[in-house]
Amino acid sequence: MTNLPTIIAAIKDAVGPKGYMVDIRLMAPHLAEWRDAYQGMTPIVVMPENAGELAAVVKICADAGMAMVPQGGNTGLVGGAIPSEAGDQVLIKTSRMNKILSIDPLDYAITVEAGATLAAVQDAARNADRLFPLSLAAEGSCEIGGNIATNAGGVHVLKYGTMRDLVLGIEAVLPNGEIWNGLKALRKDTAGYDLKQLFIGAEGTLGIVTKATLKLFPTLKQTETAFIAIESPEAAVNLLARLRELSGDTVIAFELIPRIALQMVLDHIPDTRDPLADEHPWYALAELASPDKNANLRGKLEESLADALERGLLRDAALAESKQQRGALWRLRESISEAQKQEGGSIKHDIAVPPSKIPEFIAAASKAVEQALPGMRPVAFGHAGDGNVHFNLSQPKNMDKAAFLARWEKINRIVHDITVEMGGTIAAEHGIGRRKRAELAHYKSPVEIAMMRTIKAALDPQGLMNPGKVI
Numbered sequence: 001m002t003n004l005p006t007i008i009a010a011i012k013d014a015v016g017p018k019g020y021m022v023d024i025r026l027m028a029p030h031l032a033e034w035r036d037a038y039q040g041m042t043p044i045v046v047m048p049e050n051a052g053e054l055a056a057v058v059k060i061c062a063d064a065g066m067a068m069v070p071q072g073g074n075t076g077l078v079g080g081a082i083p084s085e086a087g088d089q090v091l092i093k094t095s096r097m098n099k100i101l102s103i104d105p106l107d108y109a110i111t112v113e114a115g116a117t118l119a120a121v122q123d124a125a126r127n128a129d130r131l132f133p134l135s136l137a138a139e140g141s142c143e144i145g146g147n148i149a150t151n152a153g154g155v156h157v158l159k160y161g162t163m164r165d166l167v168l169g170i171e172a173v174l175p176n177g178e179i180w181n182g183l184k185a186l187r188k189d190t191a192g193y194d195l196k197q198l199f200i201g202a203e204g205t206l207g208i209v210t211k212a213t214l215k216l217f218p219t220l221k222q223t224e225t226a227f228i229a230i231e232s233p234e235a236a237v238n239l240l241a242r243l244r245e246l247s248g249d250t251v252i253a254f255e256l257i258p259r260i261a262l263q264m265v266l267d268h269i270p271d272t273r274d275p276l277a278d279e280h281p282w283y284a285l286a287e288l289a290s291p292d293k294n295a296n297l298r299g300k301l302e303e304s305l306a307d308a309l310e311r312g313l314l315r316d317a318a319l320a321e322s323k324q325q326r327g328a329l330w331r332l333r334e335s336i337s338e339a340q341k342q343e344g345g346s347i348k349h350d351i352a353v354p355p356s357k358i359p360e361f362i363a364a365a366s367k368a369v370e371q372a373l374p375g376m377r378p379v380a381f382g383h384a385g386d387g388n389v390h391f392n393l394s395q396p397k398n399m400d401k402a403a404f405l406a407r408w409e410k411i412n413r414i415v416h417d418i419t420v421e422m423g424g425t426i427a428a429e430h431g432i433g434r435r436k437r438a439e440l441a442h443y444k445s446p447v448e449i450a451m452m453r454t455i456k457a458a459l460d461p462q463g464l465m466n467p468g469k470v471i
């Protein structure tokens, strides 16, 4: 490797004074993760202004044998965007590359730089009377490049799919510094391998996404939201299937919430209240939406809920009467992670099983973890419409937090074994990063791991692009 001061000087020269930080106080927020689980170090945070500058930085690093870590909004939850503690990896942030480049309402397509925040892309689409449907609680900070790299999910996957379903084209800088321009707005293309797929969900291990062309949809003209009390996760799965049938498949979100999660929110988050008069064991937050302004969604929702009541699929329901009420219902769902933090340590799982298996998964996993550590409090919530359960376990009351968290890997193994036995995945939407690397190696077949390693070695033979992540 060329000596470090020479590499740093070359990088500074390539991006100019606005394109880097070396002051530890300025770099600090980019070196720690949202949940404070990872803390890294770097000699320099580089913030190129465009793909050309970014490619120049990557080439300098590649020629010098210096490792690189891509970072977008740093809202990831598995340590993927944090450099190692050794301080020998250059952190490359895309946040200055944040332009909306073009929007084409006829093609239902938008082209943006990788550093545009998800919220900015949603706004740009809305201003052109179009919808970009990806939606998640971190949307004000997370960036399109990060969303692509993690194949982000969120609350609308049920209707619109994950980020993989929303990407039409990509421009990326390869680990050797070459720029690959795959920016196409095509809905069909059978000309050889679909190379953009390599970068979606790769968590920055195969290159750095610099631009993307994304799919748009007609804007939603009607939205109805209901907070529905139910007996069990089984009722939730049946209720969703029925709601989809009776509402003309207009369900765009369906979130499962256990009473323990709602109670934590009511206990810890100011200005929240239970929308229903009585306590119930489980809830579903369901949202119907349609681009048809004459869709009569209110009527369809009321009809569907009356049908569900008759079939014993629901106990009670509250319907949002205004935008404010709708916001208040969503706040209950979106505050669960924050409220759970106030209850001490929690061991997290971001799993998915086929939606029909959710009840069996929650029952089996809850029993297994309660046996492993009596008093542990399972909080199983999430995007039930796509089988994604955030099976997050709060520590037993009065237990030492550090002693509880020391069991993280052991408990993960119990829950992941059950998930995989049910045909599920150990990483539904947050990715692998550093946190689940060993788990991935444990659960993927040798053939799958070998294929992944072959792809990595072909694109990044020196192993310099986000090393220590994923594989």
Ligand SMILES: Cc1cc2nc3c(=O)[nH]c(=O)nc-3n(C[C@H](O)[C@H](O)[C@H](O)COP(=O)(O)OP(=O)(O)OC[C@H]3O[C@@H](n4cnc5c(N)ncnc54)[C@H](O)[C@@H]3O)c2cc1C
Pocket (backbone or CB within 6 Å): 034, 069, 070, 071, 072, 073, 074, 075, 076, 077, 079, 080, 081, 094, 114, 135, 136, 137, 138, 141, 142, 143, 144, 145, 146, 147, 148, 149, 150, 151, 152, 153, 154, 155, 203, 204, 205, 207, 208, 209, 210, 429, 430, 433, 466, 469
């Ligand atoms: C409150 C909260 C709620 C969340 N809810 C959801 C949710 O519902 N669904 C969901 O899927 N996720 C969720 N997340 C996780 C996170 O927001 C997503 O993973 C998001 O896609 C990360 O985007 P980012 O720009 O912050 O990426 P970062 O955290 O900066 O990076 C994530 C990974 O992508 C790589 N990367 C970043 N930019 C690029 C690039 N341009 N090219 C190549 N690699 C890159 C990084 O190296 C890293 O491996 C949530 C996070 C928080 C804090």
